Amino acid sequence: MDNESLIQIKGIREGLLINAENGTWDDRKAELLRMVKQKEAFFKGARVCLDVNDTALRVKQITQLCDQLSALNVTLWAILSTSETTVNNARVLALETSLPTKKENKEKNDSNERVENNGEKAVLVNKTLRAGYRVESLDHVIIIGDVNPGAEIVSAGNIIVWGKLKGSAIAGAEGNLKAVICAMELRPTQLRIGEKVFPPQQKKGKTFPEVAYIENNECKIELWNKEKGR
Amino acid sequence: MAASVVTITSGKGGVGKTTTSANLAVALAEDGFKVVCIDGDIGLRNLDVVLGLENRIVYDLVDVVENRCRIRQAMIRDKRLEELYLIPAAQTRDKSAISPSDMVRVCDELRNEVDYIIIDSPAGIERGFRNTIAPADLILVVTNPEVSAVRDADRIIGLVEAEEKGPAKLIINRVNPGLTKRGDMLTPEDVVELLAIELIGVIPDDENVVISTNRGQPIALDPKSKTGQAFKNISKRIQGQSVPFMQLDEKGDFLAKVAGLFRQGGD
Numbered sequence: 267m268d269n270e271s272l273i274q275i276k277g278i279r280e281g282l283l284i285n286a287e288n289g290t291w292d293d294r295k296a297e298l299l300r301m302v303k304q305k306e307a308f309f310k311g312a313r314v315c316l317d318v319n320d321t322a323l324r325v326k327q328i329t330q331l332c333d334q335l336s337a338l339n340v341t342l343w344a345i346l347s348t349s350e351t352t353v354n355n356a357r358v359l360a361l362e363t364s365l366p367t368k369k370e371n372k373e374k375n376d377s378n379e380r381v382e383n384n385g386e387k388a389v390l391v392n393k394t395l396r397a398g399y400r401v402e403s404l405d406h407v408i409i410i411g412d413v414n415p416g417a418e419i420v421s422a423g424n425i426i427v428w429g430k431l432k433g434s435a436i437a438g439a440e441g442n443l444k445a446v447i448c449a450m451e452l453r454p455t456q457l458r459i460g461e462k463v464f465p466p467q468q469k470k471g472k473t474f475p476e477v478a479y480i481e482n483n484e485c486k487i488e489l490w491n492k493e494k495g496r
Numbered sequence: 497m498a499a500s501v502v503t504i505t506s507g508k509g510g511v512g513k514t515t516t517s518a519n520l521a522v523a524l525a526e527d528g529f530k531v532v533c534i535d536g537d538i539g540l541r542n543l544d545v546v547l548g549l550e551n552r553i554v555y556d557l558v559d560v561v562e563n564r565c566r567i568r569q570a571m572i573r574d575k576r577l578e579e580l581y582l583i584p585a586a587q588t589r590d591k592s593a594i595s596p597s598d599m600v601r602v603c604d605e606l607r608n609e610v611d612y613i614i615i616d617s618p619a620g621i622e623r624g625f626r627n628t629i630a631p632a633d634l635i636l637v638v639t640n641p642e643v644s645a646v647r648d649a650d651r652i653i654g655l656v657e658a659e660e661k662g663p664a665k666l667i668i669n670r671v672n673p674g675l676t677k678r679g680d681m682l683t684p685e686d687v688v689e690l691l692a693i694e695l696i697g698v699i700p701d702d703e704n705v706v707i708s709t710n711r712g713q714p715i716a717l718d719p720k721s722k723t724g725q726a727f728k729n730i731s732k733r734i735q736g737q738s739v740p741f742m743q744l745d746e747k748g749d750f751l752a753k754v755a756g757l758f759r760q761g762g763d
Contacts, residue, residue, distance in 0.1 A: 325658045397651040398650075398655070414650050
């Protein structure tokens with residue numbers, strides 16, 4: 267029964283939060299699977315979020331756990347960790363890495379002016395996103411690197427790409443039409459802000475840093491221009 | 497010296513993984529190395545056909561993994577080259593018949609006996625792909641200068657990085673100098689710019705490849721073929737030699753430019 271302390275389960279708004287912060291990964295995994303099997307009826311169809319503290323998990327370890335849990339009818343939808351490796355690997359597998367922030371916060375943000383978004387949280391990805399990668403966040407998303415065709419970014423806030431944006435980007439995904447998408451080179455597969463889908467554009471030759479936004483319910487793309495005060 | 501395991505993969509099907517595997521194996525064996533090719537495409541084997549060893553298969557990779565034979569018994573020796581062997585895939589099973597750890601075990605068993613192990617990966621990103629990259633020391637991603645193939649290569653490179661097997665190196669196959677010159681095909685520079693990994697070879701589009709593949713005589717065996725030479729150059733680069741990129745087009749010099757491009761990026 268020693269192992270009991272390896273795993274704590276809490277109910278949260280989004281489902282179950284499982285804390286597995288101590289012990290070796292194999293022990294924790296075995297204990298978690300044992301618990302799920304034991305209380306099968308309770309866990310059936312559950313969506314769980316796993317907090318692993320500072321454990322660095324590899325893609326293989328995460329996929330293994332995902333597979334084993336889904337065999338028991340449990341969906342792993344998020345992994346919380348302070349380890350950068352784990353967070354990055356979880357993102358690669360399209361798992362959430364943070365719990366949604368509370369509604370009230372978000373509404374407060376929405377009423378803010380775009381210009382005054384000082385001090386808000388953002389997800390920083392310091393590498394090129396290749397095809398098949400997806401970054402999803404309720405915070406702003408900043409990419410240092412390119413976003414290749416076939417990669418996707420979904421953010422409830424703004425999206426900033428310090429590189430070429432050639433994949434898909436959805437800003438203001440929760441309906442914030444004040445969100446903007448900007449990139450050093452804007453040649454996206456698709457752009458969306460809130461529900462608005464930007465018409466496809468054909469660009470040849472050299473491009474300059476641009477920003478996409480919604481004004482009077484219309485999709486606009488403009489050269490980055492500091493005089494605009496943005 | 498322990499062997500190095502080279503996995504040839506692509507994501508998209510039909511870009512030339514098997515042809516590349518066969519020719520690299522031949523080129524390495526011609527340089528005097530002891531080479532084993534492993535066909536990782538279980539259920540859809542065809543490396544044996546390309547190497548012309550189809551009619552000599554008795555045991556296959558699944559037999560080795562399931563202990564029905566010793567690894568030596570499954571190694572078919574090529575008649576043309578002393579030190580070239582093939583371990584064929586099973587035709588009647590599927591990818592789930594072996595696991596990544598099986599592949600690692602098989603390769604570890606071979607490591608002390610040979611110089612190079614070339615693994616031909618199946619198309620796709622599922623089990624078969626995971627099996628073939630598990631033992632790899634070097635991963636070569638083959639692509640064509642086509643948007644769809646490049647997209648899949650990008651995905652594969654990302655997966656290789658995620659498995660901590662990177663950095664992969666790039667082979668661009670079926671480059672048609674005429675088409676690229678007219679701007680109707682992606683140039684090798686375009687491909688390298690998007691994928692942002694080191695280029696290890698450019699293979700021209702050549703109908704003789706189809707002919708040689710059908711005959712089971714890899715084109716690298718033909719001393720006069722330019723395409724065969726391109727494969728031999730890759731084999732030299734795998735050995736760690738620095739070989740200049742071939743000029744595909746007499747007048748153009750774009751390959752030199754590509755080489756320059758990746759040197760810039762590689763520093």
